[in-house]
Amino acid sequence: MYQKLLNKERKIAVIGLGYVGLPIALEFAKHFSVIGFDINEEKVKMMQNHEDPSKEVKTEAFKGKDILFTADSEDLKQAHFFVVAVPTPVDEHKVPNLKPVISASNTVGKVLKKGDYVVYESTVYPGCTEEDCLPLLEKNSGLNGGTDFKIGYSPERINPGDKKNTIATITKIVSGNDAEALREISQVYGRIITAGIYEAESIKVAEAAKVIENAQRDLNISFMNELSIIFDRMGINTHHVINAAATKWNFQRFYPGLVGGHCIGVDPYYLTHKAQKLGYSPQVILSGRRINDGMPAFVAKKTVKLLIKAGRDPKHAKVLVLGITFKENVSDIRNSKVADLVKELQDFSVAVDLYDPNASADEVKDEYGLKTVDKIGQDYDAVIIAVNHDEFKSWGVADYKKIMTVKPILIDVKGVLLDKPKDGVEYWSL
Numbered sequence: 001m002y003q004k005l006l007n008k009e010r011k012i013a014v015i016g017l018g019y020v021g022l023p024i025a026l027e028f029a030k031h032f033s034v035i036g037f038d039i040n041e042e043k044v045k046m047m048q049n050h051e052d053p054s055k056e057v058k059t060e061a062f063k064g065k066d067i068l069f070t071a072d073s074e075d076l077k078q079a080h081f082f083v084v085a086v087p088t089p090v091d092e093h094k095v096p097n098l099k100p101v102i103s104a105s106n107t108v109g110k111v112l113k114k115g116d117y118v119v120y121e122s123t124v125y126p127g128c129t130e131e132d133c134l135p136l137l138e139k140n141s142g143l144n145g146g147t148d149f150k151i152g153y154s155p156e157r158i159n160p161g162d163k164k165n166t167i168a169t170i171t172k173i174v175s176g177n178d179a180e181a182l183r184e185i186s187q188v189y190g191r192i193i194t195a196g197i198y199e200a201e202s203i204k205v206a207e208a209a210k211v212i213e214n215a216q217r218d219l220n221i222s223f224m225n226e227l228s229i230i231f232d233r234m235g236i237n238t239h240h241v242i243n244a245a246a247t248k249w250n251f252q253r254f255y256p257g258l259v260g261g262h263c264i265g266v267d268p269y270y271l272t273h274k275a276q277k278l279g280y281s282p283q284v285i286l287s288g289r290r291i292n293d294g295m296p297a298f299v300a301k302k303t304v305k306l307l308i309k310a311g312r313d314p315k316h317a318k319v320l321v322l323g324i325t326f327k328e329n330v331s332d333i334r335n336s337k338v339a340d341l342v343k344e345l346q347d348f349s350v351a352v353d354l355y356d357p358n359a360s361a362d363e364v365k366d367e368y369g370l371k372t373v374d375k376i377g378q379d380y381d382a383v384i385i386a387v388n389h390d391e392f393k394s395w396g397v398a399d400y401k402k403i404m405t406v407k408p409i410l411i412d413v414k415g416v417l418l419d420k421p422k423d424g425v426e427y428w429s430l
């Protein structure tokens, strides 16, 4: 397969062109002939015009690439190596929502031919590729997996907003249903990944590796968040404690914060769901999730306490919240915990101005029913730096002070201004 792809006798199709799918499709298109397929016609049109709907990929990256962007599944008939990168969210009960993966598997199954390859990149629980997706590929194609066609799993580890660690420079885990599949899949990815390929023992191992990377991060942050709740009662700052503790050689630095987005706060539920199905009720993983999900309420409550301490009636207070994206310097607002923070403050009857130069006001309105302001106002009783966008980091304490009333309160969720002088400002960070 690899040689045929390289000679352009065969094509690669990438199914789902979001944060993960588009960069990988463009990377493949430097060496192979690629079909980029997405069900969202509007997004496909933008990509045909060399525009990334997620704003992560620059126009230049589209130039000179051998790629056809399409929303027509008929075009997939020309492909022989399929890469599936559709979303894997959870529903309102935190249960994995496999609808996009199921739908993509049905689409691929309908165009699958003998000798083809299907590699899943979406983050799933161990077993999903072989137990949930493979039967759909077989049913729709009438072919036998393993003999008629091969499958594999290769998790994606890109980090949106990170310009240093990009697809090519992050070691890629690959796996396949047998030795031949592993070799071919490894070669295909090896062509685009400069950092190296790690061949996992099985598809399940590769699936599990991805999901624990994010569960580990979630848990480490939840420990820091719990410490932050404890240290707040003691009147000491968690960052100061971390700095002191980190002077020991084996202490690992993690920081408290709001854990949002579509990966860290979501993927652990894929693991816990599968564990529960197998009769084990995870405790550590889920308690970490509970702590992290409770942090917006903790920050809101702290803000209200500080307002009251400053003699303000929360009902008449005006607070500016800076940032709504799930993390710094990205436009992605999915699963933003700042939205929970704003709603908590509004539940205390606090008037909130929400400002984020990186986020689309329409998306914020559609997703959370929240209005953003185009311009920062004046006379705020408190300012909350919720997301560390570079723009907010470039302002000094004096700049924040200027837009606040006489007893300014600065809530610096991530502690970016912790070591700056804060004369005349009531300052608090997690």
Ligand SMILES: NC(=O)c1ccc[n+]([C@@H]2O[C@H](COP(=O)([O-])OP(=O)(O)OC[C@H]3O[C@@H](n4cnc5c(N)ncnc54)[C@H](O)[C@@H]3O)[C@@H](O)[C@H]2O)c1
Residues within 6 Å of the ligand: 015, 016, 017, 018, 019, 020, 021, 037, 038, 039, 040, 043, 054, 085, 086, 087, 088, 100, 101, 103, 104, 107, 121, 122, 123, 124, 156, 157, 158, 159, 160, 262, 263
């Ligand atoms: N975004 C990240 O940082 C990141 C990092 C590593 C892994 N992942 C994982 O990668 C997967 C994709 O995530 P993402 O952030 O790129 O999602 P995304 O929402 O940005 O993009 C997914 C794309 O798939 C399309 N799509 C949905 N259903 C489809 C279908 N049936 N057929 C074709 N296209 C379909 C959507 O229109 C969308 O454009 C998820 O499993 C995610 O957990 C994401």
